[in-house]
Amino acid sequence: xxxxxxxxxxxxxxxxxxxxxxxxxxxxxxxxxxxxxxxxxxxxxxxxxxxxxxxxxxxxxxxxxxxxxxxxxxxxxxxxxxxxxxxxxxxxxxxxxxxxxxxxxxxxxxxxxxxxxxxxxxxxxxxxxxxxxxxxxxxxxxxxxxxxxxxxxxxxxxxxxxxxxxxxxxxxxxxxxxxxxxxxxxxxxxxxxxxxxxxxxxxxxxxxxxxxxxxxxxxxxxxxxxxxxxxxxxxxxxxxxxxxxxxxxxxxxxxxxxxxxxxxx
Amino acid sequence: xxxxxxxxxxxxxxxxxxxxxxxxxxxxxxxxxxxxxxxxxxxxxxxxxxxxxxxxxxxxxxxxxxxxxxxxxxxxxxxxxxxxxxxxxxxxxxxxxxxxxxxxxxxxxxxxxxxxxxxxxxxxxxxxxxxxxxxxxxxxxxxxxxxxxxxxxxxxxxxxxxxxxxxxxxxxxxxxxxxxxxxxxxxxxxxxxxxxxxxxxxxxxxxxxxxxxxxxxxxxxxxxxxxxxxxxxxxxxxxxxxxxxxxxxxxxxxxxxxxxxxxxx
Numbered sequence: 238x239x240x241x242x243x244x245x246x247x248x249x250x251x252x253x254x255x256x257x258x259x260x261x262x263x264x265x266x267x268x269x270x271x272x273x274x275x276x277x278x279x280x281x282x283x284x285x286x287x288x289x290x291x292x293x294x295x296x297x298x299x300x301x302x303x304x305x306x307x308x309x310x311x312x313x314x315x316x317x318x319x320x321x322x323x324x325x326x327x328x329x330x331x332x333x334x335x336x337x338x339x340x341x342x343x344x345x346x347x348x349x350x351x352x353x354x355x356x357x358x359x360x361x362x363x364x365x366x367x368x369x370x371x372x373x374x375x376x377x378x379x380x381x382x383x384x385x386x387x388x389x390x391x392x393x394x395x396x397x398x399x400x401x402x403x404x405x406x407x408x409x410x411x412x413x414x415x416x417x418x419x420x421x422x423x424x425x426x427x428x429x430x431x432x433x434x435x436x437x438x439x440x441x442x443x444x445x446x447x448x449x450x451x452x453x454x455x456x457x458x459x460x461x462x463x464x465x466x467x468x469x470x471x472x473x474x475x476x477x478x479x480x481x482x483x484x485x486x487x488x489x490x491x492x493x494x495x496x497x498x499x500x501x502x
Numbered sequence: 503x504x505x506x507x508x509x510x511x512x513x514x515x516x517x518x519x520x521x522x523x524x525x526x527x528x529x530x531x532x533x534x535x536x537x538x539x540x541x542x543x544x545x546x547x548x549x550x551x552x553x554x555x556x557x558x559x560x561x562x563x564x565x566x567x568x569x570x571x572x573x574x575x576x577x578x579x580x581x582x583x584x585x586x587x588x589x590x591x592x593x594x595x596x597x598x599x600x601x602x603x604x605x606x607x608x609x610x611x612x613x614x615x616x617x618x619x620x621x622x623x624x625x626x627x628x629x630x631x632x633x634x635x636x637x638x639x640x641x642x643x644x645x646x647x648x649x650x651x652x653x654x655x656x657x658x659x660x661x662x663x664x665x666x667x668x669x670x671x672x673x674x675x676x677x678x679x680x681x682x683x684x685x686x687x688x689x690x691x692x693x694x695x696x697x698x699x700x701x702x703x704x705x706x707x708x709x710x711x712x713x714x715x716x717x718x719x720x721x722x723x724x725x726x727x728x729x730x731x732x733x734x735x736x737x738x739x740x741x742x743x744x745x746x747x748x749x750x751x752x753x754x755x756x757x758x759x760x761x762x763x764x765x766x767x
Binding site: 359409416447453458492 | 515540541543545546547556557558559560561562563565607608609610611612614616618619621622623624625626628630632634636638640654655658661662665666668669670671673674677680681699700702706707709712713714715716717718719720721722723724725726727728729730731732733734735736737738740741742745749757760761764765
């Protein structure tokens with residue numbers, strides 16, 4: 238599936254082993270999944286005090302965005318890219334990023350979007366439609382002020398398009414100091430996509446008693462958004478146009494994606 | 503926040519360091535979050551061939567369910583509990599579970615639900631409403647046939663209530679052999695919850711130019727489901743009642759949760 242497309246190099250860490258035909262390695266697929274999912278799951282190994290203790294990776298839900306300050310004209314089709322993550326500069330992970338500034342520290346970033354519940358004749362063949370991407374890379378604290386500002390704009394715009402200019406910018410010096418940004422330079426990655434209806438075994442499809450009794454198909458699932466709820470301190474009477482457009486787009490595109498996935502073969 | 507509630511013991515691994523007032527440790531909160539999120543992110547360290555290579559944790563999106571075969575009468579309010587995960591018995595993780603059967607291997611399971619986008623006066627105070635739970639535990643392959651069948655029922659029912667009996671059961675011997683189930687015995691865990699509207703700085707709230715221009719509030723977000731799409735091989739004309747009820751419940755409860763979170767203080 239990676240023919241004629243630029244892709245991350247195969248690596249034993251990220252090669253999809255189970256159902257390898259679901260594995261995709263091209264830049265565009267991996268980046269698009271990461272780009273369309275607001276909450277990323279970021280995993281890393283904290284320095285342990287005792288080497289005898291079991292090594293539990295840390296997993297943190299974080300907001301982030303795909304981008305590359307060193308090559309801003311890159312699109313999702315090109316790579317390698319970076320993921321910019323933001324958090325408090327006091328957070329453990331940010332401190333890890335600054336203490337190992339020269340080397341970076343290894344992180345794994347996962348993003349998964351559920352597109353539907355796939356109901357087959359048997360529990361065994363039940364599945365989900367989903368898109369997931371998992372990438373490995375080294376994380377560095379962003380110290381360059383220009384790159385940091387650019388990354389924060391990227392992350393804010395990645396959540397709600399139009400919001401950066403729609404809010405009080407630029408951030409103050411104190412805000413910038415209190416905010417930490419990590420740049421994860423993606424080394425390897427893979428995506429998995431499952432679409433379409435259930436795949437039942439031929440034997441089960443010939444079993445009339447089951448086929449007559451068991452409804453099979455897909456229940457599409459997607460993230461939708463509600464009408465904006467103004468805060469108690471809000472003084473702007475009308476919801477701004479960029480926000481209404483974004484709400485409308487989220488509702489339509491996410492539903493289309495999920496229903497489309499249910500109907501594909 | 504854990505007064506008078508049974509809770510997982512505090513541990514440096516899982517204590518919420520950033521914004522500690524968002525950290526919750528009681529059984530019910532942690533279990534309810536894990537229970538309400540279909541896709542869990544499971545992280546572990548694979549055995550590495552070279553100790554000099556950077557240690558990237560593996561992260562896999564998996565389906566799973568909270569439960570305890572050894573004490574089936576446990577509710578979400580009691581603990582400690584287990585998470586049952588299922589996958590192909592050929593999957594790398596399942597093999598890890600069986601090879602280290604006696605000891606278990608350390609895994610971290612994370613579940614995050616986005617409840618809304620919180621739009622403040624400044625990008626710095628933007629946030630998300632969400633519920634997340636992260637637990638650590640040792641994972642064991644489930645070898646007892648009765649426990650395995652029980653766990654598969656739990657996972658299937660945890661996705662769509664009524665579906666186990668609504669499909670062709672029990673699984674065949676071949677299906678059972680091809681399916682692997684892991685039991686993660688939770689040792690420690692924590693949850694983080696963010697609800698309500700934006701928290702703007704007093705200084706910004708006094709800045710009339712910003713307040714008159716910037717709309718602030720919450721855009722609630724939740725997972726919704728579409729009308730069931732029958733498969734090409736489906737022969738059951740009407741969508742079964744348990745499925746329609748589940749669809750209806752998902753739509754209403756998830757929206758209520760997200761809008762409720764936006765309105766809470």
